[in-house]
Amino acid sequence: AQKITQTQPGMFVQEKEAVTLDCTYDTSDPSYGLFWYKQPSSGEMIFLIYQGSYDQQNATEGRYSLNFQKARKSANLVISASQLGDSAMYFCAMREGGRNNDMRFGAGTRLTVKP
């Protein structure tokens, strides 16, 4: 069974600084995808970044980068130059290949950016 762990219920970061949100996962499937989503107070789920299990390089999308350490089964999200609008819940998720492709989520981390 797949499992996603986010150990940081809440994080604070000063505006313009970088912050790392932790995510570890557990799966026996060699093919899987890792995702990060942002959920502001409105409830919508905003896709941020994706990392495939066979990708050789860490994914980057603008100010977001994913620190993928396959051997350690971690997929931490790094947000650079934090902005006040980054304050939200952040969820790490995984989807295994070879199944019916449902996506499972971690518990989430609430990020607060301080001015």
Next chain:
Amino acid sequence: GAVVSQHPSRVICKSGTSVKIECRSLDFQATTMFWYRQFPKQSLMLMATSNEGSKATYEQGVEKDKFLINHASLTLSTLTVTSAHPEDSSFYICSARPALLNTEAFFGQGTRLTVV
């Protein structure tokens, strides 16, 4: 990007009534859609996988007679909360995606259900 539309965004209903929530993929066909439930300050919990033209697959502990799912076309899945009770009050959100593994899931806007 692909868009998933969910309706209604908010609904208040009386105990004992049923509520239907629609989830539409607007610019792609989705043979599979997913329904999640999210309690305040908690994560998204998968309730069921909706399969076009066949029965939904429910997660353990989710009552299939309580949460009826119909996926009658490649662009529409519906979740009906039957005989709603206050404990069914929650945020329900659907997702869908094109078939490839390496694409993100697109989420609807979510439905906040309040049962009074």
